[in-house]
Structure formats: C-alpha cells, structure tokens
Amino acid sequence: xxxxxxxxxxxxxxxxxxxxxxxxxxxxxxxxxxxxxxxxxxxxxxxxxxxxxxxxxxxxxxxxxxxxxxxxxxxxxxxxxxxxxxxxxxxxxxxxxxxxxxxxxxxxxxxxxxxxxxxxxxxxxxxxxxxxxxxxxxxxxxxxxxxxxxxxxxxxxxxxxxxxxxxxxxxxxxxxxxxxxxxxxxxxxxxxxxxxxxxxxxxxxxxxxxxxxxxxxxxxxxxxxxxxxxxxxxxxxxxxxxxxxxxxxxxxxxxxxxxxxxxxxxxxxxxxxxxxxxxxxxxxxxxxxxxxxxxxxxxxxxxxxxxxxxxxxxxxxxxxxxxxxxxxxxxxxxxxxxxxxxxxxxxxxxxxxxxxxxxxxxxxxxxxxxxxxxxxxxxxxxxxxxxxxxxxxxxxxxxxxxxxxxxxxxxxxxxxxxxxxxxxxxxxxxxxxxxxxxxxxxxxxxxxxxxxxxxxxxxxxxxxxxxxxxxxxxxxxxxx
Numbered sequence: 177x178x179x180x181x182x183x184x185x186x187x188x189x190x191x192x193x194x195x196x197x198x199x200x201x202x203x204x205x206x207x208x209x210x211x212x213x214x215x216x217x218x219x220x221x222x223x224x225x226x227x228x229x230x231x232x233x234x235x236x237x238x239x240x241x242x243x244x245x246x247x248x249x250x251x252x253x254x255x256x257x258x259x260x261x262x263x264x265x266x267x268x269x270x271x272x273x274x275x276x277x278x279x280x281x282x283x284x285x286x287x288x289x290x291x292x293x294x295x296x297x298x299x300x301x302x303x304x305x306x307x308x309x310x311x312x313x314x315x316x317x318x319x320x321x322x323x324x325x326x327x328x329x330x331x332x333x334x335x336x337x338x339x340x341x342x343x344x345x346x347x348x349x350x351x352x353x354x355x356x357x358x359x360x361x362x363x364x365x366x367x368x369x370x371x372x373x374x375x376x377x378x379x380x381x382x383x384x385x386x387x388x389x390x391x392x393x394x395x396x397x398x399x400x401x402x403x404x405x406x407x408x409x410x411x412x413x414x415x416x417x418x419x420x421x422x423x424x425x426x427x428x429x430x431x432x433x434x435x436x437x438x439x440x441x442x443x444x445x446x447x448x449x450x451x452x453x454x455x456x457x458x459x460x461x462x463x464x465x466x467x468x469x470x471x472x473x474x475x476x477x478x479x480x481x482x483x484x485x486x487x488x489x490x491x492x493x494x495x496x497x498x499x500x501x502x503x504x505x506x507x508x509x510x511x512x513x514x515x516x517x518x519x520x521x522x523x524x525x526x527x528x529x530x531x532x533x534x535x536x537x538x539x540x541x542x543x544x545x546x547x548x549x550x551x552x553x554x555x556x557x558x559x560x561x562x563x564x565x566x567x568x569x570x571x572x573x574x575x576x577x578x579x580x581x582x583x584x585x586x587x588x589x590x591x592x593x594x595x596x597x598x599x600x601x602x603x604x605x606x607x608x609x610x611x612x613x614x615x616x617x618x619x620x621x622x623x624x625x626x627x628x629x630x631x632x633x634x635x636x637x638x639x640x641x642x643x644x645x646x647x648x649x650x651x652x653x654x655x656x
Contacts, residue, residue: 353621
C-alpha cells in the first residue's frame with residue numbers, strides 16, 4: 177500500500193497505526209542485508225503510533241496521521257543519533273529536530289528510524305558511508321544510487337511507505353530512478369534547510385522518496401513552507417498539491433532536451449524514456465525538441481561550486497565542540513589534523529581539498545568565479561526553455577543501477593552518473609523522477625523538470641503517468 181492508501185485505511189478504521197508500525201518494524205528486522213538503516217527507533221515509533229491512534233480516534237489529524245516514515249540521517253532528530261553517514265558524527269546525538277522532522281511529526285507521521293547515506297551526502301552510489309554500502313533491493317549486487325540510497329532502498333523494499341531525502345546534485349532523483357520510486361526535489365528554498373546538515377548550501381534541498389506522486393504531494397505539502405530560522409527559505413504560499421493531481425495533460429507542452437539523448441545514454445534506458453514520452457503524447461501533450469547549449473557544462477560547474485561550499489561548511493568539524501576527536505592529541509594542531517583525518521572518508525577529503533583549492537588565492541577567479549558565471553548561463557538556458565514549454569523531460573540517469581564497487585576507483589566516471597540531474601540544482605528548479613520501465617530487469621527513471629515553484633505541475637504530470645501505467649507498483653521480486 178502507498179502512504180496515501182495507508183492513511184485512508186487508518187481513517188476508515190481498517191487497521192491501527194500500531195499495527196501498521198509493527199508491520200514495518202518487522203520488515204526492517206528481516207531486511208538487514210540491505211543495510212538501509214543506520215538507526216532504528218522502535219520505542220519512539222510505537223509511542224508515535226499510539227499517539228496517532230488517539231488523534232484519529234478523536235477525529236483529529238490529517239491524511240498522514242499514523243503513517244510511518246523514515247528520515248535520511250542528515251536531518252537532526254532530537255535525542256537520536258544523527259551521523260550524516262560519517263565517522264565524524266558517529267557519536268553525535270542531536271539536541272533538536274530539523275524543521276522537516278518537526279513538521280512531519282506535527283502532521284502525525286511515525287518515525288521508524290534514520291536511513292543510511294553517502295557520507296555528508298557526497299556520493300552517487302551510497303558506497304561512501306562509514307556504515308558500509310547500501311544494497312539495491314532489485315539486485316543486492318547493485319548500488320541503490322546516492323546519496324539518499326538508504327531512504328530509496330527502504331521504500332523500494334517496503335521497509336517504510338515513504339522517506340525523506342536531500343538532493344544537492346540529484347541525490348533524490350537518481351536513487352529514485354535506480355530503485356523504481358518517485359523521487360521529488362522541490363524548488364530551492366521551498367523546504368527549510370534548518371537542522372539539515374549542510375553539504376553545499378546553495379544547492380542542498382530536502383525532498384521525498386515515495387511510491388507514488390500522490391504520496392509525494394501529501395508529504396511535500398506537510399514539510400514545505402517558510403521558516404524564519406532558515407535565511408534561504410522562501411515566503412511563498414504552499415498550495416494543496418494533492419488537490420491538483422487530476423489535471424489533464426491535454427495541451428501540456430513538453431520540451432525534450434536534445435543534450436540528454438546523446439553519447440553515454442544506455443540503449444535500454446533511452447528506449448524506456450522515449451516510450452514514456454510517446455505515452456504523454458497519447459494523453460494529449462505536445463512534444464517539442466529543444467537545446468540547452470550550456471547544460472553539458474553542468475558537471476564541471478557543479479564539481480567546482482559544490483566542493484567549494486563543502487570546504488567551508490565542513491570546516492566546523494574539527495573535534496573541538498562535537499563529533500569525533502582523536503585520542504590523546506599532542507597539541508591543538510595535532511588534534512585538528514588527526515580528528516579530521518580520522519573522521520572523514522576518502523570522498524569527503526577529496527571534495528574538501530578540491531574546494532579549498534578553488535577558493536584559494538590565485539585560483540578563485542579562474543575556477544570558482546568562472547563556475548558561478550557558467551551557472552548563470554545554465555540558469556538562463558532553462559529560463560529561455562520555459563518560455564517555450566511547460567516542462568522538460570528526459571532520462572534521470574544514463575544507465576540502470578551498476579555493480580557495487582564498479583566505479584569507486586574512478587571518481588570522474590562516478591560523477592558523470594549525475595549528468596542529467598545536476599542542472600536543476602544549479603538553477604534551483606523543481607524536478608521529479610518517476611519509474612517508466614525496466615532495462616535488464618532494473619528500473620529506469622523519467623525525469624520531469626519545471627520552472628521555479630511549479631511543483632504542482634510536475635506532480636500532476638507524474639500522477640497522470642502513474643494513472644496510465646503500473647511501473648510505480650512494481651516490487652523487487654525478493655521483497656514482494
């Protein structure tokens with residue numbers, strides 16, 4: 177059942193939140209081989225479920241009251257380990273809730289635990305976690321995508337009906353595509369980043385991994401909205417996303433990005449995406465092929481901007497106030513060096529070093545400033561495209577899920593796995609990946625990108641596709 181179906185069943189009295197929560201906790205217990213969770217919180221979950229049942233019995237609550245959820249371990253959760261997948265924070269118990277956690281709790285959702293992730297959200301495969309790699313429920317030898325791979329694996333294996341994630345360069349949409357889920361990234365600033373451990377502050381955005389667009393609409397409506405505690409939070413009214421799901425696709429102008437269908441796109445993936453585009457055409461949409469000439473520059477631009485911001489954000493992790501501290505340091509400098517050397521993994525170190533380099537005297541103008549100028553050009557390309565079309569569509573990833581270990585020794589090849597998703601982050605645009613087929617028995621994702629604050633339009637398009645197809649209902653055989 178989807179999260180929306182569970183919510184309707186709870187309000188109809190078909191079952192209780194305690195029964196539903198116990199069911200998911202049992203599934204989590206039996207799926208340890210996926211390594212999807214860092215922390216499971218059964219006592220808190222059962223207490224939340226008990227409270228939700230009481231609210232429902234009083235006729236209170238909403239469509240998500242009593243529905244379980246898992247949170248990516250990048251969101252601070254009061255009294256619960258919040259590690260960001262790193263040894264650096266392997267002993268950090270957050271003293272407060274992130275806004276996302278706070279708002280979903282207020283909606284009556286039941287927290288099952290915290291999901292595994294690439295360390296500090298840096299990765300495309302969920303192999304950089306201090307807690308070990310997450311495995312794809314469709315094939316345990318394959319990656320689930322990253323950095324929100326634990327959340328994706330949990331929902332795909334039905335260990336949770338829905339889960340939160342974060343998307344800095346595709347880290348919700350990419351794992352969504354590789355595990356057969358709906359992965360939704362809202363407009364930058366639509367969802368508060370307060371209490372979300374920062375990687376790259378101008379790119380990070382919280383979102384949701386779910387089975388359906390309807391689930392994404394309900395969860396996004398609960399988590400979105402202005403937050404005065406976050407200076408990047410936008411004060412724009414949040415519509416009733418679920419109410420707009422029935423919109424017709426007749427007359428929708430779909431732009432197909434020419435650059436997304438070139439070299440590097442795996443044949444089966446391309447075939448599934450083109451079939452989906454024909455499906456939208458049959459629903460009355462118009463297909464327009466167009467070019468975003470600066471979009472191919474998104475990967476090098478991202479891998480200058482994001483490391484520069486991570487270099488700044490991660491400077492606070494020095495072993496002084498919280499997090500990992502090396503034993504018996506000789507002096508302050510030794511403590512800094514060893515604590516950071518021991519606390520951070522290889523990929524995080526690589527990005528910190530890259531970011532520090534591009535921000536250093538003599539290189540700032542040549543790299544960081546130039547990257548920001550190219551970022552403006554990419555944004556202008558999108559703006560021009562949306563003067564001609566309503567949404568853009570194309571593949572989410574160039575290939576289906578790849579084998580664990582296949583790309584860990586080649587960072588450039590790994591980075592190129594996000595080639596289709598990064599542009600939306602650089603421009604701050606909303607985007608969603610929806611399942612559109614299988615290639616070699618593994619899920620393929622169709623990406624839909626819209627203009628700023630067009631979340632309702634994207635959700636309506638995703639929902640319309642899911643009303644016509646059953647790809648979002650497909651379960652990994654081992655977890656059916």
